[in-house]
Amino acid sequence: VIRGVRVETLVPARHAVAVEARRGQSITIVDVKGKQVGDLCAVSLSDTSEYMDLTPTRLALSRLQLKEGDELLTNRRRPILRLADDPIGTHDMIFGGCDKYRYEVDFGITGHRNCQDNLLEALNSWVIDETTKQLAVREILNVFINQKLDEHGTFHLLEPVTRAGDSVTFKALIDAIVALSSCPESQSPCNGYKPTEMLIRVE
Numbered sequence: 354v355i356r357g358v359r360v361e362t363l364v365p366a367r368h369a370v371a372v373e374a375r376r377g378q379s380i381t382i383v384d385v386k387g388k389q390v391g392d393l394c395a396v397s398l399s400d401t402s403e404y405m406d407l408t409p410t411r412l413a414l415s416r417l418q419l420k421e422g423d424e425l426l427t428n429r430r431r432p433i434l435r436l437a438d439d440p441i442g443t444h445d446m447i448f449g450g451c452d453k454y455r456y457e458v459d460f461g462i463t464g465h466r467n468c469q470d471n472l473l474e475a476l477n478s479w480v481i482d483e484t485t486k487q488l489a490v491r492e493i494l495n496v497f498i499n500q501k502l503d504e505h506g507t508f509h510l511l512e513p514v515t516r517a518g519d520s521v522t523f524k525a526l527i528d529a530i531v532a533l534s535s536c537p538e539s540q541s542p543c544n545g546y547k548p549t550e551m552l553i554r555v556e
């Protein structure tokens with residue numbers, strides 16, 4: 354459990370970390386080495402049955418891409434995070450995160466670390482209903498992922514455009530637990546074939 358006014362913590366490669374952010378605080382995610390995707394989920398601190406939910410978010414935005422100033426909503430359609438500062442602009446709110454089945458089914462690897470289990474582990478320090486937790490870790494924002502939509506409506510997964518030190522900042526609109534997984538996938542361009550660490554800073 355990491356709490357405090359200002360917290361900066363490393364999210365080791367292939368692992369996740371969760372932090373608490375108070376309403377009004379900013380949450381900055383740094384790609385330390387470059388070309389790394391982070392899977393971000395959030396749960397309300399005052400009522401842990403409320404979590405960031407991308408389905409109402411997509412409906413409210415009526416867009417495939419997030420833009421600076423956009424609000425991410427909860428399962429109760431209340432804003433939980435705002436995309437405050439986004440110099441990179443490549444994120445995804447459609448594809449979800451990797452789970453153990455992604456590696457089993459798509460790559461034939463069992464027991465691979467994955468964002469879903471990482472986020473569940475990171476959220477274990479708080480008392481959150483199991484069903485809510487399972488839903489929250491499926492409703493992730495893929496920070497820095499580079500999914501390009503072509504003119505035929507097909508997405509293409511490319512390497513992230515981020516370089517070492519690039520960052521994105523969200524603003525907490527309610528008190529929240531925010532969990533970030535440094536995606537462990539090395540089998541696709543998702544993380545430039547080499548998962549590395551990230552950093553999360555709350556201030």
Ligand SMILES: [Zn+2]
Nearest residue numbers: 451468536537
């Ligand atoms: Zn992942």
